[in-house]
Amino acid sequence: MDAIHQGAIEVERIAILLAALTAAAVSLPASQDFDALITPFVEAHCVKCHGERKQKGDIRLDILDRDFSKGENAILWQDVSDMLITGDMPPEEEVRPPMGDVSQIIKAIDTELRSAAASMNERGRIALRRLSHSALDNTVKDLLGIDLLLSKNLPADPDLEGFNSLAVTLDANPEMVLKLQNNANTIAKLAIASGEDIREKRSYSIGTIGHGHNVEEGREFVTTSSSRDRKHTMWPKDFFVPQDGLYRIRVDGFARDYRTDLEEQGIEYTYLRENYEQSLKKRDRKPNDEPRLVSIIAIQASEARHMDAASVPGRRVGYFYIGNEMDSQYVDVRLNKGENIMVHYAAAAILNQSPTAVVEGEERLVADLLHVKSITVSGPEIETWPPPARQQLLGASDTVPNNVEERIGDFLFRAFRRPVPKNTLQSFNLLYQTGLDQGLTEQESMGNVIEGVLTSPRFLFNYDKGDGKDVWALASRLSYFLWNSMPDNTLIKLAENDQLQKPRVLRKQTARMLKDPKTQRFIEDFTAQWLGLKDIELMRPDPKLYEDYDPLLESLMRQESETFFQEVLEKNLPITSFLDSDFITINERLAKHYQIEGVDGSEFRKVALPKDNPRGGLLGQASILKITSDGTRTSPVVRGVWILENILGDPPSPPPADVMPIEPDVRGTKTIFDMLSRHREIETCADCHRSIDPWGFGLEHFDAIGVYRSQYRNGQSVYAKGSVPNGSFDGIADMKRVLLNRSDQFARALTEKLFTYALGHPLSFQERLIADDIAKANSQKGGGFKDLIIAICESPLFRGEIQSTQVAQN
Template sequence: MGLELKRTTILAIALFILVSNLFSSDSKKPLSKTDNQAIGILENYCIDCHDEETKKGNFDLSFFIENHEENLHLVFENLITGKMPPVNKQRPSQTEQEKILHWLSKKQNNHSINDYRRTSRHEFVYSVNDLLGVRLDLAENIPEDRGTNDFDSNRKILLTKEALDSYFSAADEMLDFALPEKGFPNEKIWLTNSIKDSHDTYSIYTQNYEDGILFSWTRANNGNNYSFFYDHFEPPVKGWYELTFDAKKLGQFDEDVSILVYSGKYYFADDRPQPQRLLGVISLTNKELQSHTIRAFLHPGENVSVHCYSKHTFRQKKGRDGAFIKQLKVKGPVLEKWPPKSYNKILDGIEISFEEKKAIKAPIYQTRLKAIGGSLSVSSEQIGMEKEKMQDGSNRTFWHSRFRPTVAEPPHFVIIHNKEHKEIHGLSYSKWTGGNGNGQVKAYSVYLSDDEINWGRPVIKGKLDTLRSYEQKIIFPQKTNRSFIKFEVTDAVSLDGKSIASIGKLDVITSVNDPTLRSKISILSKSEKDLKGVIRNFAESAFSTDLTNEDLLPYYNVSLLSYRNEGHFLNAVKAGLKSIICSHRFLLAPGEHSNKYYETASKLSRILWLSVPDQELLGLARSANLETETIRQQIDRMLKDEKSKRMIHSFCSQWLNLRSFDKVNPSLKLYPEYNDILNHYLPIETETFINHLIQDNLNINNLIHSNFAFLNQRLAQHYDIKGITGQKIRKVSLPEDSVRGGLMTMGSILKITADGFDTSPILRGAWISKNIVGNTLSPPPENIVAIEPDHSNNRNLKEQIEAHKNNKACYSCHKSIDPYGFALENFDATGKWRTQYKIEKPHRGTFQFTLGGYYNLSQRVDSSGTVENQKFDNISDLKKIIISDHKRIAYSFIKKFFEYANGYQPSLSERLDLFGLIPNNPKNCKTKDLITEVLMYSLRER
């Protein structure tokens, strides 16, 4: 480099400092000693490679001078993490590095943050749940408003009208659930061992066995997990229900058989599937009958279904292996105690009266017609195919008009007797699903009568779809309560020219009068003083502070106005509570507090529990006893509390981007073994691992590599680890040569950094750079075309990316991204180990799922590379390189946790402080200790 150009660059730096001083109170001062020292350090270690002419890494310090705020972070991060200068160049001493870092941190002029932020949807729901003593998951009912921010605690996110409306609606629903005006529904008990009809292509994988049902594993032709729906139970009201399956494993193999339990709307065939929620997984070990209970929140209109998984029973039709379920027992809606926790929590000290609750057995009706006391008659019937077959709850059995020994003369019809004169809205028809279709109804007419003699004109005529196997509804023009309804067959399928008719199921569409009995709790107090006491106690818990009467006046007024107008104590309480949880004081964090101790308690609980402080924290704040050592003790207590798992889930979802886990579904052609049970456990593995690092205060290096993992049978199968049975997640020691251990080789991480079809070293490398090693990355230029990996051509993936990096604008970032991603190329888009790439191959005709998939093997995987002048051959080598710098791992982690906890990225001076929290000795760098230090630092007044 020419001496003149070098002097120009140094001059530019000096000019930058002088110009910066124009905007400060020291604008008349010349360059300080610190400024001159900084210029000297830059001259000695940086300018030779990063002047306007050389511009290594496409970085020009003179350009940095002109655009210093944009690039300040990049220079600072490269220095503090030791990324620059490179290890093969002369590097500044520790003292010199500290000087330049402090100097850079002082040059950050603009780091303003909002004093308040909106309460996130998860914080709102958890907080209100804890305040009311209920458990409702309503966060998904509130719009996601994170935008492009990494964390939903970001202080830049504003409270929108749309969000407010959703908060208010959620508040109403939670208050009505906690304090129902009509009382609490009594518990009922349902017993069932029958399933609803399913398409013939799937029903063959269930069979009657002993006094229950034996299920084998199947998947729908389109690859969906096909579920079998239990009959004779539908939740009458929303609430928590206990689902108890009496079940056992059948089979001589070692592995457990799994029952995946879902809830959702019933569907007959996979061509019209309905969304299903996975409630839980039951793992069958024993060959003797045992009871297995899952507690789940259910809604009216949902049905419970099961999908039984075992690799040994795939599409077995007449086998004797699988999951045997004798019966399903449902109890609910259940309460943990009576009177419920919500009353004890909200109305503490208020006198109430109540009766003991009892569970009652729910009546089971095969059809709605039977439930309303109705019956039916027919024009004729064949022996073995009588009219009762239409009312046995299955369309595998059926009614058929007489065809032997003589064929009955038309018309063929069914008459429904509405003995109780119930209001009927229409009919529900299903064809029978067996046979050749002979006699299936093609057209019909419906008549009404009061005497079964005079029918008049048809009230409705229509045609039915003979190809449709599931329910077809016939809605009347007007509802009727007349005594007789005739369903007359006017046209039917006839394969032999004879007039016949057949029906699988025929039922009425009506509201079954099965009122839900409720247990009421009477509030004996009529005192406005008691009402105000309830409001005060709730408000002080919600706002996490002592409150004056003046503070409480708006909330008093709302509840008292309601009470004086309606005279209803409970409704007045609900009105007052809603005004509290929908107030700006509750919806904006950190809130207003009467002393610093309450503020500390509020911040701790919001970060670690996503909620309000409990009584222990509030008591310490009230007595001004929340100082340094006590805070540390409380952090330890709070992390041990079950509620800290909320923080684990929230932090992992955002820091590791697990929130996008379900946005990509792996290709069924390339990865046919991927299924719902694996999809369920992959993120659980990650969260359990992080929770363990915190609870046991393990070394932060475990994020990169650990000699253990948290696995169960399905995860172990996916990772090719032998000897693990049962679906309970447990800590498993890994062999020394295992490629697993740590975050980077977990299936959840490998799935979210792929597109479901192929892997991308760029996506995976960017994820590691950003979330693990903490490289500062710039967004890609707008005119750069993304790489679509192609394993079928002559160039391998590495060569394709190298060609992409010939562009200087690309190279500067890709050198810090791609090597990390290449190290993970031995893991496919689901996280399974591979040595060769797969290429999708076409299938014939309509796609039919097969466990063999539709692919060919292609090029061999190359997972070698060079990162920061250090070569590696595989992921194990890369892990060793990353672990060699524990401070870099810890620094990246605490920056992320600081941002999560505080709602903004730390300033450069705060980053210096955070870096100073990291122990010099790698053995002392523990996960919980780092979290504790970040929290203590965040609570400090700065």
């Protein structure tokens, strides 16, 4: 039977199951009734794999405690229900129970879960938590109006279940506090600065562009021909970064291969070096209409000089593509005080000596060349001068206002995101006055106040205990969910007037916030965690196998997923768009990567897909395909686990500790399917791999950087078949149809991920019931993705008002 017919049968099966559940075919008010129903079902269909002799997945159902008031038991029974709903249990090779029996068991488990949740009578578990690194940095920017990183050099936020913003992992250990104090001191000095505006825009051209000895100056352009070392780089002479911050680097110029130009014109050229004459003319080259990669490297200002045979030093902080006609390209980079930058032609060949040739009697560089007319450095990025915090606390002039204490109070109110206790206000006023008494200037003393604010627990932590009456906690919960930053003045005013918790007001504010540009922070932070985009820089592809891959393409891959997410959100599209869509959001470079014609320019835009194109939805995006590969080859196991965890919300058990890794195929004669067969033959591995591998094989037509392929490098045909409960497929198109038949499961998984991110903790079984009800209601009324987020923000669980007694009523 083909996948389409199986999909139709699956749709019918789910429809029958849902109808049976909706009709509440069974009513079980007492646990005794549950035992009477569940015991024979388990004995008939479950104990063979989950009984005394065998416990697949380390689960034994015949003695699984049926006391649902214990959270760990409730979670296990909830997982059992999920597997029955999706058809993962019992396995297909076993005798399948009648659909009516299955629906009865699912309804019985659901009834027991809701009854237990009601009897536990607990509020949601919203907990006080430290701001994540990204939230800290966004809050500093919104509070102070300067773009400096409070998170600079801090230990990484720990990861739990894909999230690095959960209360249980976000502490403030001594190492973090020490580094944070140093960062706060640096930020405070700039935030309160006055005097001459440090923001500058400096342009450099012939004569003021420094360069290595293998770079040539012409009348208009500085030209380089190699990416080998610093002899081939250029930099702005005598530039010195005045202050840590964000700077814009603009380069005016173009890049093209002079060999191609000469040969097309029929002009002969002869290299001065014999080895270049023998090799360089024959070397592969890029077409001149293909943009070239340029990198910006941060170095210490003292290092901006020529050095023989020295590798390119410093930090690569930014990249851009430059075309073959005169153009202006820029990139925003983060620089430290005392640094300069180097322009490095990353796309050029690695040549040790200059490729000088005789052309019509003249000596010229003949190779793939970057011609730079000017370099412009602008920054640091600061909203106004003097900085906003300076103006708020001490005014814009040199005259200190007479209401400094009142200004400090207003500043603390914004920084701490709620009314400030009187003793706290007194402490900060005393800190300011003590500084003056000790001979500090007003600016220096106020710098101490700002530094104290940035290191205060009231700034670092959201004091949110899930109290539905705490409007200030609600304002912060909403803003850190949708903006990953502090509440704005509108939210503060509504909280001040005790209006924010009103349903109509909350809904209106949620809709307003989702239209604000700051929603981009939510998009970037949530996709980094949900989809794993934060890990895209790990496992760099082997350059010998993937020559077209570069760091800028990697960045564009991530941007594609973010702009796609943004499109689904802004247009309120169905959440099934994440599973499959008739469009993608790409720019010219990604269009080339995907072999899609007619897309020009660096701007991302919505592009319609033909029906037979495999790219629609998340699973055709290079970012997802890259992070689920190992840099040399694809990994059906990693990809299968990714789908189970992030799309279906059904993470597999971790592998046993004694399982040997897959042996590499050094001869290149085996397919990945053959290599994985060993795991399928080991009993302790087979069960999990039966559920993992098929999903991964469905993506095998995409290589490790997301390029579509029909064959492996060894010439064998790609194996992209899979069979899962209630569906089979051959290739990505078929697999998407199977996933669309599980759209309810995806809706539950996505809603639970959103709630986890919003509340800052993994959901309890009571909270999962509420999240699943919201997902179901949104699907039933045909709601889109924006509708789902609004429903989350309106929910009593998000507002901190829910009690478990309300679960059973949903």
